[in-house]
Amino acid sequence: MNKKLTALACTGALFGWLLAGPVMADEDEDFAEWEREITPEVNDPLEPINRGVFWFNEQADRFVIKPVAKGYDFITPKPVKRGVSNVFDNLFMPVVAVSDLLQGNFQNSAEDVGRFVVNSTVGVVGIFDVATGWGLERRREDIGQAFGAWGIGAGPYLVLPILGPSNVRDGVGLVGNYFLLPQTYIDDEGVRWGVAVLGGIDTRYRLLDASRVLEQAALDRYAFVRSSYAQHRKNLVQNKAGGKPVPAASFGQ
Template identity: 45%
Template sequence: MTARIAAAALVAVLAGCASTAQRDPRDPFEPLNRGIYRFNDKVDVAIAQPVARTYRRAVPGEIRDRVRNFFGNIGDFFIGVNNFLQGKFEDGVSDWARVAFNTTVGLLGIHDVATDMGYEKHNEDFGQTFGRWGAGPGPYLVLPLLGSSDLRDGIGTGIDVYTDPLGEVRPYHLQYGLWAVRFTQLRADLLDASRILEEAALDKYVFQRDAYLQRRRSLVYDGHPPREKEPDEDKGADDDKDKKPR
């Protein structure tokens, strides 16, 4: 309980600071993005959250864990692909070992036996791979129904969806059902975070934007991003160049 109150206080402080800032140069399409954000929020409140809450109440936690593991096992294969593309071969081998053990011993991934065997779960995607290759994030974007993104991650998300094995499932009603279950599970996992945000954030849009961009930058650099230059630093450097020696 104390940790939850502390987290809420931190969210409030950060959101309050962010809400007073001037227009963020990383978000040149802010008016459009805010409009899409409001639409997404209405859909989330009217449909996604009620479904997720019902799912969490109706489905036992142990079953939800199995569902999470099943979809996580599918994702591990492409996490491995991205680790290989980023040159992290040891992590890629570990990811594919996870798939092998969880698919066989873990019964199609519903049991995460690989973690108990020492194979760590990673978090990689094509957006992060493009970042490791040197592609900048581009402008911040809010995608309809999908939420926070940027130009680089939007392209990466398109590839992630295109290569997802669920797209090959037939008949289509089974495929759509699996997508719905996956989304519901993901949304249910975020209910507590949403509650804290609702209670504490003064400007939810700004807070989510800044949190998203910071998190994605951290992921691209595996938790060790280089320090960003402040605008005043570049201005100071330009002023020094303009000064003529006496």
């Protein structure tokens, strides 16, 4: 698999952990009741296969991804880590701009483009977030979210190798995201792979604290990540499509 997807991989694989962390119930019964109340029915016909992939992803994270991220956190000065995170946030902005455009949010899309241009130039390829100070706020949109706003259903739940929790709609959206990322078009293969790997490390580093809570919880982690992912994506899509979103506070957002 092309290493460029690695930058998206850790985000997908650990996204449910980020959402799940602040919502720990005291006992399993409390969690089950909470899940029934706020979580939409998740279509998971491939659950046995998905659980196997989920186990594989957990082992990859335990023995490879997380140790590398912790080492990066330990040896890298905080200003450098902040700059790296800013760069990858900036590289994702073309995805955000196109997603906003596809949803008919033309002003937001124009602002997204402006943010990308300002941070790529004045902000030195995005190391410094100059655009926020200029009133160009950061948004987080993606192609799967745009598909959802069009009324396209999520489809069956999927756990992708390394890429983590997804569904048919968002899986197709990942392909669109990939072709909109500027780093996809770096000619030098070594540089392209290096950027991809650094992006994955940065993503996992940002999720170290959030994932620690889930690791310590006596829950069915697969079910929890599945529920958190499905609800959060539904919330995002309904918000952009004009529906009534579930309060984001439920997921610590």
